[in-house]
Amino acid sequence: MLDNLGTSLKDAVKKLAGKTVIDRAAVEELVRDLQRALLSADVNVKLVMHLSQTIKQRALDEEPPKGMGVREHVLRIVYQELVRMMGSPGEVALEPQTILMAGLQGSGKTTTTAKLARYFQRKGLRVGVICADTFRPGAYDQLKTLCDRISVPCFGDPKEPDALKIVREGLPKYRKLYEVIIIDTQGRHALEENLIEEIVNINEISHAEHRWLVIDAALGQQASEQARRFHEAIGIDGVLVTKMDGTAKGGGALSAVAETQSGIVFIGSGETIDDLERFDPDGFISRLLGM
Amino acid sequence: LLQEKDVEEPLFELEMVLLENDVALPVTDEIIARMRRDLVGRHRKIGASVDDLVVSTLRSALCGVLGEGLDLSRYIREHERPVKILFTGVNGTGKTTTVAKVGQYLQTNGFTVVIGAGDTFRAGAIEQIRTHADRLGIKTIQHQAGADPSAVLFDAVQYAKAHDIDVVLADTAGRFHNRANLMNQLDKIRRVMKPDLVVYVDEAVAGNDAVIRADEFNKAVGTDAVVLTKADMDPKGGAAISVAHTVGKPILFLGTGQGYDDIVPFEPRAVVNELLGDES
Ligand SMILES: Nc1nc2c(ncn2[C@@H]2O[C@H](COP(=O)(O)OP(=O)(O)OP(=O)(O)O)[C@@H](O)[C@H]2O)c(=O)[nH]1
Ligand SMILES: Nc1nc2c(ncn2[C@@H]2O[C@H](COP(=O)(O)OP(=O)(O)OP(=O)(O)O)[C@@H](O)[C@H]2O)c(=O)[nH]1
Ligand SMILES: [K+]
Ligand SMILES: [Mg+2]
Ligand SMILES: [Mg+2]
Numbered sequence: 001m002l003d004n005l006g007t008s009l010k011d012a013v014k015k016l017a018g019k020t021v022i023d024r025a026a027v028e029e030l031v032r033d034l035q036r037a038l039l040s041a042d043v044n045v046k047l048v049m050h051l052s053q054t055i056k057q058r059a060l061d062e063e064p065p066k067g068m069g070v071r072e073h074v075l076r077i078v079y080q081e082l083v084r085m086m087g088s089p090g091e092v093a094l095e096p097q098t099i100l101m102a103g104l105q106g107s108g109k110t111t112t113t114a115k116l117a118r119y120f121q122r123k124g125l126r127v128g129v130i131c132a133d134t135f136r137p138g139a140y141d142q143l144k145t146l147c148d149r150i151s152v153p154c155f156g157d158p159k160e161p162d163a164l165k166i167v168r169e170g171l172p173k174y175r176k177l178y179e180v181i182i183i184d185t186q187g188r189h190a191l192e193e194n195l196i197e198e199i200v201n202i203n204e205i206s207h208a209e210h211r212w213l214v215i216d217a218a219l220g221q222q223a224s225e226q227a228r229r230f231h232e233a234i235g236i237d238g239v240l241v242t243k244m245d246g247t248a249k250g251g252g253a254l255s256a257v258a259e260t261q262s263g264i265v266f267i268g269s270g271e272t273i274d275d276l277e278r279f280d281p282d283g284f285i286s287r288l289l290g291m
Numbered sequence: 292l293l294q295e296k297d298v299e300e301p302l303f304e305l306e307m308v309l310l311e312n313d314v315a316l317p318v319t320d321e322i323i324a325r326m327r328r329d330l331v332g333r334h335r336k337i338g339a340s341v342d343d344l345v346v347s348t349l350r351s352a353l354c355g356v357l358g359e360g361l362d363l364s365r366y367i368r369e370h371e372r373p374v375k376i377l378f379t380g381v382n383g384t385g386k387t388t389t390v391a392k393v394g395q396y397l398q399t400n401g402f403t404v405v406i407g408a409g410d411t412f413r414a415g416a417i418e419q420i421r422t423h424a425d426r427l428g429i430k431t432i433q434h435q436a437g438a439d440p441s442a443v444l445f446d447a448v449q450y451a452k453a454h455d456i457d458v459v460l461a462d463t464a465g466r467f468h469n470r471a472n473l474m475n476q477l478d479k480i481r482r483v484m485k486p487d488l489v490v491y492v493d494e495a496v497a498g499n500d501a502v503i504r505a506d507e508f509n510k511a512v513g514t515d516a517v518v519l520t521k522a523d524m525d526p527k528g529g530a531a532i533s534v535a536h537t538v539g540k541p542i543l544f545l546g547t548g549q550g551y552d553d554i555v556p557f558e559p560r561a562v563v564n565e566l567l568g569d570e571s
Contacts (some may be wrong), residue, residue, distance in 0.1 A: 222524060245382060
C-alpha cells in the first residue's frame with residue numbers, strides 16, 4: 001500500500017537534508033510530492049488536500065525540538081499525520097464473537113469470510129459461517145466449497161430468498177455450537193436503499209460484535225462515500241483490505257478508515273484461504289518513508 | 292489572446308473534477324497539459340468567458356479519448372460465425388455477470404449464443420455462470436472444477452460450430468496481471484480458442500490501478516474492446532477515461548446494476564455529460 005510513496009518522498013526529503021532553518025520552498029515541494037503520491041494511491045482528494053495543508057502548516061509553524069535537524073523534524077510530522085490518518089489497527093479479540101461482513105459487490109467478502117474462519121480456527125476457536133447472501137448465483141456453493149476445505153461448517157440454503165430468515169434460523173443454532181460466527185452477505189452499494197436496509201436489519205437481529213467493511217485495494221475515490229453510507233447504516237468498526245497482491249495501493253481503504261474512524265483489521269493478499277495478514281501501520285509507514 | 296494565467300484557475304478546478312472522479316493521476320496530468328498547450332495563445336471572442344472555453348475544450352478532449360464505442364450486433368453481422376468473444380480482467384470486476392448480460396442482449400437482438408464456463412478455478416464459479424445461463428435459456432459448456440480452461444473453451448467453440456451458433460461467450464477466472472503463470476494461462480486460452488474479440492472488463496469505481504492493469508492485460512493478451520461495470524455505484528466513474536486513454540480501444544458497454552438488463556451500449560457524450568454536467 002502506498003509503496004511508491006517511499007521513493008518520491010525520499011527524494012523530496014533529501015532536499016531538506018543539512019538545512020538548519022525551514023525552507024518554505026522545500027516544504028512546499030515536499031508537500032506537492034506527498035500529494036501526488038497519495039493521489040496516485042487513491043487516497044480521497046479532499047483528505048489529501050487537508051492532510052497536506054496540515055503537514056505544511058505544522059512544518060512551517062513548529063520549532064524543531066532541540067538537537068533535531070529540519071529534515072528529521074519534517075519527516076516526523078509527515079509520519080505522525082500519516083499514522084493519524086491510518087487510525088490504529090482494528091482489534092481482534094480471541095474470544096466468542098459474531099462478525100458481520102459488509103461491502104461492495106465483488107470486493108472480496110466471501111473469500112475473506114473463509115480466510116477469517118481459517119484465522120480463528122488456527123487460534124483454537126470453534127468457528128461457524130453463515131451464508132446470508134441469497135442473491136448471487138452460486139454464493140452458497142462458493143462459501144461452502146471454501147469452508148469444506150478447512151472443515152468449517154457453513155449454514156445456508158441456496159433456495160431460500162430471504163437473507164434475514166437464514167440469519168434468524170442459523171445464528172441461534174450456531175451460537176450453541178461455535179464460538180466465532182462470521183456472517184457473509186451479498187454485495188451492495190450506497191445508492192441501493194433496499195439493500196442497505198437489508199443489512200441494517202441483519203445487523204439488528206444478529207447483534208454482531210463487529211461489522212467489518214471489505215474494501216478492494218483498487219477502489220478509488222468512491223471509497224469515502226461508500227464507507228460513509230455503510231458506517232451510517234450499521235456502524236463499521238474495522239476495514240478489511242483485499243487484493244493487496246495486485247498493484248493497487250489501497251488508498252481507498254485508508255479513506256474508508258478515515259471516514260469510519262475505524263482501523264484496518266486484516267489485509268488479504270491472494271486468492272487462497274491462507275492469504276490473510278494482520279495490519280501493522282507503524283512498521284508499514286516506517287518502511288514507507290525509509291525510517 | 293489567452294495567457295497562461297487566465298487558464299490557471301479554471302484548469303486547476305477541472306483537474307480537481309477529474310481527480311475526484313477517478314480519472315487516474317497520469318491521465319489527468321496529460322489531459323490538463325494538452326489543454327494548457329491548446330488554450331494558451333488562442334484568441335478569445337469578446338464576451339466569451341474563459342471558463343466556458345476551457346470546459347468546452349475539455350469536453351471535446353474527453354470525447355476524443357473515449358472514442359465512439361462499438362456496435363456489437365453490427366460487428367457480429369459483419370463477421371464469420373461463430374463470433375468468439377473472450378472476457379478478461381482482474382478478480383471481481385464483473386466478468387461473469389457481464390457474460391450473462393451480453394448473452395441476454397445478443398439473444399434479444401436475434402443471435403444464438405453459447406457460454407463457455409472458462410473459470411474452472413474459483414470456488415462456485417461454474418455454479419454461478421451455469422445458474423445465470425440456465426435462467427436465460429443459454430447452453431453452457433462446462434468441465435469439472437480444476438479442468439484446463441483452454442479445453443473447456445475449445446469445446447465451446449466446437450459446439451458452436453456443430454450447432455450453427457452465432458456467438459461464443461467465454462468466461463475466464465479473474466487474475467492479476469502481475470502473476471506470470473496466470474497470464475500465460477490466459478495467453479494459452481487465446482491461442483487455443485482464437486477469439487475474434489478480447490473484451491477487457493473493469494469496474495467504474497476502480498482508481499489509479501485501472502491504468503496499470505489495463506496496460507498489462509493489453510500487453511499480455513491484447514484488448515479489442517472494454518466493458519466498464521458497476522457504473523451504478525458511481526455514474527461519474529472516470530475509470531472509463533483512464534482505461535480508454537490507456538488502451539485506446541472502444542468501450543462496448545457500461546454495466547449499470549446486477550440485473551440482466553443492466554447493460555447499456557456505450558455513449559461517450561453521456562459519460563462526459565455525467566462528468567461535466569450537460570452541455571448548456
Ligand atoms: N488476488 C486476490 N483475489 C482476491 C482476494 N480476495 C478476493 N479475491 C478474489 O476476488 C474475487 C471476488 O471475491 P468474492 O469473495 O467473491 O467477493 P464478494 O465480495 O463476496 O463478491 P459478491 O458476493 O459478489 O459481492 C474472487 O475472484 C476472489 O477469488 C485477494 O486478496 N487477492
Ligand atoms: N452494482 C453492480 N454490481 C455488479 C455489476 N456487474 C457485476 N456486479 C456484481 O459484482 C459481483 C462480482 O461479479 P462477477 O460477475 O462474479 O465478477 P467476476 O469478474 O466474474 O469475478 P471473478 O470471476 O471472481 O473474478 C457480483 O455480485 C455481481 O452481481 C454492475 O454493473 N453493477
Ligand atoms: K472489485
Ligand atoms: Mg460474496
Ligand atoms: Mg467470474
